[in-house]
Amino acid sequence: MSNTTTAPITLTNPRTLSSTRSVFASLLRADLTTQWRNRRATVMVFILPVIILFAWKPLIKAFGGPFILANCITIGLNAVGIMGYSNSIARDRDKGIFQRLRVSPAPNWTIMVSRLTVQLVLISIMTLFVFIGGYQYDHIALTAGGYVASFFTSLACGAVYLALGQAIVGRITNPETVNATSRLIYLALILIGMFGSLGMLGNAMNKIVDYSPYGTVKTIVTHALVPSTWNADANLALLITLGYTVVFAYLGIKWFKWNSR
Amino acid sequence: MARSFTGFFPGDGRPGLAGAATTFYLRPMSNTSQQPVLQVQGLDIFYGSFQAVKKVSFAVMPGEIFGLLGPNGAGKTSTLSAVESLIKPSAGTITVAGYDTQRQTLYARACMGVQLQSTSFQPELTVAEILQLYGGIYGMTLDRQRLDEILRDIKLQDAASKRFGQLSGGQQQRVSLVIATIHNPPLLLMDEPTTGLDPQSRRQLWVRIEAMRDKGHGILLTTHSMEEAESVCDRIAIIDHGRIITIDTPQNIIDTNRDRPEVIQASRKGKITLEDVFIGLTGEAIRS
Numbered sequence: 001m002s003n004t005t006t007a008p009i010t011l012t013n014p015r016t017l018s019s020t021r022s023v024f025a026s027l028l029r030a031d032l033t034t035q036w037r038n039r040r041a042t043v044m045v046f047i048l049p050v051i052i053l054f055a056w057k058p059l060i061k062a063f064g065g066p067f068i069l070a071n072c073i074t075i076g077l078n079a080v081g082i083m084g085y086s087n088s089i090a091r092d093r094d095k096g097i098f099q100r101l102r103v104s105p106a107p108n109w110t111i112m113v114s115r116l117t118v119q120l121v122l123i124s125i126m127t128l129f130v131f132i133g134g135y136q137y138d139h140i141a142l143t144a145g146g147y148v149a150s151f152f153t154s155l156a157c158g159a160v161y162l163a164l165g166q167a168i169v170g171r172i173t174n175p176e177t178v179n180a181t182s183r184l185i186y187l188a189l190i191l192i193g194m195f196g197s198l199g200m201l202g203n204a205m206n207k208i209v210d211y212s213p214y215g216t217v218k219t220i221v222t223h224a225l226v227p228s229t230w231n232a233d234a235n236l237a238l239l240i241t242l243g244y245t246v247v248f249a250y251l252g253i254k255w256f257k258w259n260s261r
Numbered sequence: 262m263a264r265s266f267t268g269f270f271p272g273d274g275r276p277g278l279a280g281a282a283t284t285f286y287l288r289p290m291s292n293t294s295q296q297p298v299l300q301v302q303g304l305d306i307f308y309g310s311f312q313a314v315k316k317v318s319f320a321v322m323p324g325e326i327f328g329l330l331g332p333n334g335a336g337k338t339s340t341l342s343a344v345e346s347l348i349k350p351s352a353g354t355i356t357v358a359g360y361d362t363q364r365q366t367l368y369a370r371a372c373m374g375v376q377l378q379s380t381s382f383q384p385e386l387t388v389a390e391i392l393q394l395y396g397g398i399y400g401m402t403l404d405r406q407r408l409d410e411i412l413r414d415i416k417l418q419d420a421a422s423k424r425f426g427q428l429s430g431g432q433q434q435r436v437s438l439v440i441a442t443i444h445n446p447p448l449l450l451m452d453e454p455t456t457g458l459d460p461q462s463r464r465q466l467w468v469r470i471e472a473m474r475d476k477g478h479g480i481l482l483t484t485h486s487m488e489e490a491e492s493v494c495d496r497i498a499i500i501d502h503g504r505i506i507t508i509d510t511p512q513n514i515i516d517t518n519r520d521r522p523e524v525i526q527a528s529r530k531g532k533i534t535l536e537d538v539f540i541g542l543t544g545e546a547i548r549s
Contacts, residue, residue: 012395016378017367017368017400018397018399018400018401019400020396022397023397023398025397026393026394026395026396026397026398027394027397027398029393029394030383030386030390030391030394033385033386033390034383034385034386036425037385037386038385041538092383095379095381095384096377096379096381097381097382097383099347099377099381100375100381100382101343101348101398102345103347103370103373103377103450104370104373104375104398104399105368105370105371105399107367107400132375179430222513235422258347259347259366
């Protein structure tokens with residue numbers, strides 16, 4: 001054992017904690033940077049709604065511009081919440097990034113809210129992309145109120161898919177299984193949702209789609225794009241979406257484990 | 262000169278846990294308090310009906326490297342997780358620099374630095390960005406000059422803009438250690454810090470850990486390397502089946518147990534080492 005001299009490591013003075021605002025700002029900056037460095041993966045999330053926006057141009061006359069935009073936004077919200085969010089959480093949990101943060105004096109909620117904030121930024125960008133693509137390529141123009149209402153509606157509706165993503169990553173700990181499951185749910189929702197809403201799967205399936213997370217979100221966004229058409233159906237869809245969000249979020253938080261091992 | 266104390270803590274007059282009138286040595290620490298930086302008392306941890314940790318008590322003093330050794334599944338990680346307040350103990354109390362880890366969790370965490378077994382930072386972030394992230398969490402402003410100083414200290418001055426995922430294992434470990442100590446915590450927790458390191462990196466790490474001890478940090482570490490524990494730890498606790506079976510200095514643990522038949526049987530080189538005592542006390546069977 002060596003003889004030592006000691007530096008002032010204080011035990012008696014109370015430690016001061018960094019402000020929650022400062023902690024959150026540091027986490028958010030890091031999460032946004034990480035997302036930016038993964039921008040190729042992010043672009044892949046945006047590609048499908050944009051492809052559908054262009055491919056469905058011939059359907060505008062039959063179904064109307066808002067219908068096309070609503071489907072594209074709904075698909076984008078699906079992609080962000082179910083594919084992007086759940087996979088990024090599963091990956092970071094498996095790498096022990098959350099455990100490392102949790103042994104620091106950062107409150108747990110700041111870690112998750114920072115992640116969700118990044119997803120809201122992605123939803124905003126995706127929605128703007130669809131608006132711009134729809135206007136430039138499909139010549140779909142909305143009123144100013146329609147753009148504003150549908151922009152905020154898409155942010156609110158993103159909650160249901162983020163909650164579903166949370167439930168997936170809560171129930172399943174293995175990141176590969178999360179990836180496979182999220183792909184399956186994503187494809188099932190958008191394929192059945194798209195073809196069902198086009199009436200290609202029969203009336204019964206059309207009804208089921210209407211009450212699925214895909215259908216309710218699409219209904220809300222469709223009416224928000226043209227606010228003057230907001231009606232009882234939109235209110236019901238909003239209520240059902242809220243119900244889905246509460247149930248998925250409750251299960252996602254209840255099941256969630258910070259450590260995958 | 263090292264001073265000799267009788268008792269679990271200097272001056273408290275209680276017998277050491279490994280036996281009556283255990284003598285161990287602590288460095289004199291004139292300007293640090295004699296309050297332990299970590300105190301664990303009567304810790305019980307259950308996973309369902311399985312009890313992983315049973316009435317574990319120990320303390321880590323400032324300026325001390327305390328090794329927690331045990332076979333796989335002995336309860337080391339559970340104990341460490343409870344100290345980090347990642348799991349809630351069924352019974353017992355843990356205080357870090359006087360803060361209760363259950364009731365004053367964030368304050369307790371602010372007083373500890375943690376180096377986890379696997380280095381765990383976002384691989385997309387650069388070294389400088391990781392330092393800024395944790396600096397922000399600990400309420401520190403790291404300007405360019407301070408960042409350069411830190412990076413120079415860990416010999417990574419050219420790696421500030423390198424992404425964490427591009428660093429070698431040794432470099433990642435250095436970043437991990439500097440993050441654990443960036444806020445100058447009284448207590449440093451290290452979970453198998455040398456796993457996967459080459460001899461040079463391992464040696465460098467121990468030099469840094471010993472330097473921190475010399476500055477007055479209390480260090481709690483787990484390791485499977487008995488040689489390392491024997492050479493760097495001031496005191497060691499051997500834990501098995503959730504119970505601490507001995508706490509003392511490495512040399513005292515060897516001396517106290519060298520005549521036990523199971524230790525002699527475990528000895529392979531004629532000379533009794535800490536590993537022989539460890540095997541003798543915990544058994545030769547491989548744990549899952």
